[in-house]
Amino acid sequence: MTTIGSLCSGLGGLDLAAVDVFGGQLAWWADIDPAAVTVMTAYHPHAPNLGDVRTVEWQNVPPVDVLCAGYPCQPFSHAGRRRGTEDPRHLWPWIARAVRVLRPRVIVLENVAGHLKRGAGDVFADLAEGGYLFAWAVVSAGDVGAPHVRRRLFVVAADTARDVPRGRLVGGPPGRAQPSDGDITLGGGLDWGKYTDAVRGWEHALGRVAPVPSFETDRGTHLLTAPFVEWLMGLAPGYVADMPGLSRAQKLRLLGNGVVPQQAALALRLLLPQLASAQPA
Structure with missing residues (x-):
């Protein structure tokens, strides 16, 4: 069974997309926001909360196949002060540390589109240095039919020493209603x-x-x-x-602050085949 780890989990939207595409279940998650802790505990009582990603001893954490992280967007958002990597809320360095220790097969990242201009270069450099092949795309919630734009940057990385999983090509995030057959008003x-x-x-x-x-x-x-x-x-x-x-x-x-699961699932399905086709023979 595919195991999934979640950092800066929020309401778990990125995790829902990962489960939809890869299958499996959440092994553990990490968040310190009281509201997020309440929601994640309710839906994932079997999975422990690791707490603050800045203080976790990763050598004591079970490795996972897929690592998801929707780290705070405030340092990169157009609505904020745009301090980028100088913002104390920038948590990528600690997530990179988790990646170096755990060596997940696949990494799934999400942030605001403005991250491309502020800080994403460091993320890409760390992934490449760690031996990860990666692809990125800016996907809108409107791309899956939602009535709002919500442009977000998604990055998917895969360990070059292992085969890139293609994931399930169709499906919908667990827990959501199925498309209507026309019986609604x-x-x-x-x-x-x-x-x-x-x-x-x-x-x-x-x-x-x-x-x-x-x-x-x-x-x-x-x-x-x-x-x-x-x-x-x-x-x-x-x-x-x-x-x-x-x-x-x-x-x-x-x-x-959450992630639209359908939007994240679309990004995964767009990016995984790119990684598979670019992987060295």
Whole structure:
């Protein structure tokens, strides 16, 4: 069985994609955010949380076949200060240390597209120095039919000393609804205006109508609902929105920092064949 390790796990969207493409299950994961810990513990009770990636003694951690890491995007995001590798939240050096010790067969990385201009060169250099063949692509959530752009950089690397796995060419991340066979009410009765076609397309892809996007407060303002953002992210109903013990703010922050599983799975299926064809004979 394929074993998967997850660093900076968040809500586990990158891991869902890895399981979809490679099969297997999560052996361990690492995160320190309380909301992420709550969600990951609920869905992966068999897998231990290694905690802070900066303090893990990797020689004591069981090796895995696939290592996933969606490390913090704030150092590279256009919305931040763009301090890149000078930002104390830049965790790649510690992930690189894990790679050097564990030597996973495949590495799957995710970050914002702005990482290409700030810091990705160091990542690529470390992978090449470690004997990994890699390929990258910027994939949008819209590429899988989601009604938002969310451009993300995906990097897939494979150990050149071992065969590159092609993965499963078709499928969908576990826990999500199957595509609709036409028995849902398009648009859910809400007026989506110019976004109607985009919303209806994602409804068909997920097999369920879009939740109510906002609610009105006592002050007359409108706030996003967690179920709607969860739907935008391509997750199963209640995956985060119904998680006990989390505030609305925690749910929205976790979802906002998460990975759309379908988007990540598409990136894997695009990049793995490139690695296989480029591998030395």
